[in-house]
Amino acid sequence: MAKMIDVARLAGVSVATVSRVLAGSAHVSRETREKVLRAMADLDYKPNLLARNLRKMESKTIVVVIPDISNPFFSDVIRGIQHVAKEHGYHVLLGDTQNDVDAEWDFIEMIKERAADGVILVTARTSPEKIMEMAQEVPLVMACEYIQGAELPMVTIDNVISAKRVVDHLAALGHRRIGFIAGPLHVIISRDRLQGFVLGLREHGLEQDSSLIVEGDFSIPSGYDQAVRLLQLPEPPTAIFASNDEMAIGAVKAVKQMGLKVPQDVAVVGFDDIPMATVIEPALTTICQPKFEIGKKAMEILLQLIQQSNRSHGHLKLPEKLIVRDSCGGRLKG
Amino acid sequence: MAKMIDVARLAGVSVATVSRVLAGSAHVSRETREKVLRAMADLDYKPNLLARNLRKMESKTIVVVIPDISNPFFSDVIRGIQHVAKEHGYHVLLGDTQNDVDAEWDFIEMIKERAADGVILVTARTSPEKIMEMAQEVPLVMACEYIQGAELPMVTIDNVISAKRVVDHLAALGHRRIGFIAGPLHVIISRDRLQGFVLGLREHGLEQDSSLIVEGDFSIPSGYDQAVRLLQLPEPPTAIFASNDEMAIGAVKAVKQMGLKVPQDVAVVGFDDIPMATVIEPALTTICQPKFEIGKKAMEILLQLIQQSNRSHGHLKLPEKLIVRDSCGGRLKG
DNA sequence: CAAATAGGTGTAATCGATTTCAAAGGAGTC
DNA sequence: GACTCCTTTGAAATCGATTACACCTATTTG
Structure with a gap:
């Protein structure tokens, strides 16, 4: 494998010049640049x-x-980041931590090893x-998840508003008794969605x-078990x-299994818009997070952080979208 | 950020010794080792x-x-690799190439840059x-896909045998007229599955x-369109x-849409066993590739290749499994 | 015309570890 | 006591690029 000094020798210049050509920048005469480029190609x-x-x-x-x-939820976020x-x-x-806390920490530590x-x-x-604490020392951005009141860059949607919008939609369709299956309540976004749900009920x-x-x-x-309970x-x-x-x-499975129909007897709404949402029957009405955008934005902010570590970023909330499909009858009735 | 020389100074030894302690190997007295370890911790x-x-x-x-x-098919392979x-x-x-050929090449080139x-x-x-050609110069392993007759390490299942096993199963259930939806035939594994299908027909x-x-x-x-045609x-x-x-x-969607029932009127079988296979109704009978194992094996072979580049590896075929669920009635009848 | 400026180039230091080579010290053998 | 052998240690070279600094030349400016 040729190295820089080989290129330098072949082109009859110093390694500094080769490096300068490589960097594209600085003062190198057209003549020299071409010599170097030719040597690199050769x-x-x-x-x-x-x-x-x-x-x-x-x-x-x-x-x-x-x-x-x-x-599957994460792959679009990753694609945005990679883009x-x-x-x-x-x-x-x-x-990939496989939900292991220690693994999570190991990956963050990699930054200290400059990997x-x-x-x-x-x-x-x-x-x-x-x-x-870690965010003080290394460039770190959170995406999708966040920490309440933290002074670090975070990119998410507004889970409260999003959940409320679902209630708006169901209320508009005439539903008065709405069941809610929360996520694990020790997770902040689960609490947010619950809060949005309650807010919606109250408002309507x-x-x-x-x-x-x-x-x-x-x-x-x-989802199946809790739907049965409801x-x-x-x-x-x-x-x-x-x-x-x-x-x-x-939940859709549970409804069907009890001999009821979605959406005629029970409407069902989800959250996230994963690929499977369009495949099951009926296709799921759901909130679509701008996953790709979240990834892009998170990466853009991270780049700024890497380039000049002092810039202050707060909690960025991107707009979500309510996707109305067949599982709550909205498309048919309205 | 402390560097090795700082550790060496604090411990009152040379950097060589610190490096030796770090490597865990070699001859370092217990006493010195402990001094160094303490300095590193401090x-x-x-x-x-x-x-x-x-x-x-x-x-x-x-x-x-x-x-x-x-x-989703790839995530388990990746998990095996990462493990x-x-x-x-x-x-x-x-x-992630996003199906772009140039991107594929860029990633392979990263090895030449020692990234x-x-x-x-x-x-x-x-x-x-x-x-x-590339495989001659750099450690390279193929997984899931392969190149016919190539002299490079490849880890896949036997697509011909797998497809034949599906026909065995359908024949055992009494089916005489079986439709086949092939993958794009310029891909070798598509041709293999077709070949296995034909082999099965002939044998039965x-x-x-x-x-x-x-x-x-x-x-x-x-799948929908071709099923309609059939x-x-x-x-x-x-x-x-x-x-x-x-x-x-x-195909299942198509069958349902034409007012027929799966599996009573038409049995359907898939290939790969992606997560969605268990979610749709009826749950899909399919061939399960040992994705995690393929990833693991591919990585193990790659490690050998990296450590001693001369070892010769051929085409490794891992055993697949036929997963009988509800979409071809096998579980009910037999 | 001398001085200042800018462009183009080379020399050598540098990044922070690993590793070769040599040497010091101690134990064992005859 | 002289020799070898082994363990333990340190000094210095090394990996291959980037870049600060110095230098030379040519042009502009007062």
Whole structure:
């Protein structure tokens, strides 16, 4: 493998000049530049990034920490991140934690070893305090998840408003008793969605029956189980709003299994708009997070952070979209 | 950030000794080792990987090139790769090509820049010749996809045998007219599955009607369209075997839309066993590739390749599994 | 015409680790 | 006591780029 000094010798110049040509910048005469470029081509020269990285003390790599790549929700976020990363010559290291807190921490530590220049957290199992502390020392951006009141860059949607919009929609369709399957309530976005739900009920003057609010764990089976609980109430709801699409899919299964029809007997709404939402029957009405955009934005902010570490960024909220499909009858009736 | 020389000074030894302690190896007295370890702890010393990598001329990083991370099929493969990578101190760089041939090539080139020590291709849009040529120069393993007759390490299942097993199953259930939706036939694994299908027909003495063989592009809509074509034949098949789960899901939709029932009127079988296969109704009978295992094995072979580049590896075929669910009635009848 | 300025280039230091080579010290052997 | 051998340690070279600094030439300016 040819190195810079070989190019320099062949072109009859010094390594400094070769480096200058490589950097594109600075003062190099057209003549010299061409000589050097020809020599590089002749030798099929590729700069050694290991050497460059050491000298510049950067890795041109960022880590994306996600709880589970199998979850389709994250792939679009990653694509958004990679899109911007590529444009700026950055590589993306995959930090799949498999929901393991220690693994999460290991990936963040990589920055201290200079294996990465920054990190995007698309999860937050580690304690908020530790994350906030870490954000002081290394370029760190949170995406999708966030920490309440934290002074670090975060890119999400407004989960409260989004959930409220779902209630608006259901209320407009004439639903008065709406069941809510919350996500695990120790997660902030679950609490936000619950809050938006309650806010919506209040605003539309709908019943606030605490037996209509149940808690799942974001999985399909838990959606199924909790929907069964709701449907077995003495006065079952006419609509079920699940805090993510997986649980909504479970809920649809439960409704069907009890001999009822979606959306005629029970309307179902999800949250996130994963690919499966369009495949199941009926296709799921849901909130679509701008996943790709979130990834892009998070990466853009991270780049700013890497370039000048003092810039202050707060909580950025991107607009979500209500996607009306077939599972709550909105498209048919309205 | 403390560096090695700081540790050395604090411990009253030379950097060589610190490095030896770090490497864990060699001859260092217990006393000295403890002094050094204490100094490292006191200073919260983290070795600078950039420097180490340059000196050792390795990046401890591998690239996984995949056509599209949104495709759930790949996430398990990646998880398998990462599992082994992590055990051996390697990082995994994400090479999502978005089905772009040039991007595929860019990622492979990263090895020449020493940004990665090896590459696992979970796709193969680039020409076979170029890949084989590249495999001479850099550690490269193919997973899931392969090149016929190539002398490079490849980890896949046996697509011919797998497809034949599906026909075995359908024949055992009494089906005589079986429709086949092939994948794009310029892809080798599509041709293999077709070959296995034909082999199965022949072995069981079933009709070989060329109008029963159609070609899709692995997408849900194409599965739908091709299934419609099959069902509109004067003598429609009683079973449809799609070359992947997405197309099978499209086929199920088509069957339902034509007022027929799965599996009573038409049995449907898929291939790959993606997560969605268990969610749709009826749950899909399909071939389950050992995705995680494929990833693990591919990474293990890559590590051997990196450590001693001369070892010769051929085409490794891992066992697949036929997963019988509800979409072909096998579970109910048999 | 001398001085200042700017462009173009080379020399050598530098990034922070690993590793070769040599040497010091101690134990064991005859 | 002289020799070898082994363990432990340090000094210095090394990996391949980037870049601060110095230098030379040519042009502009007062």
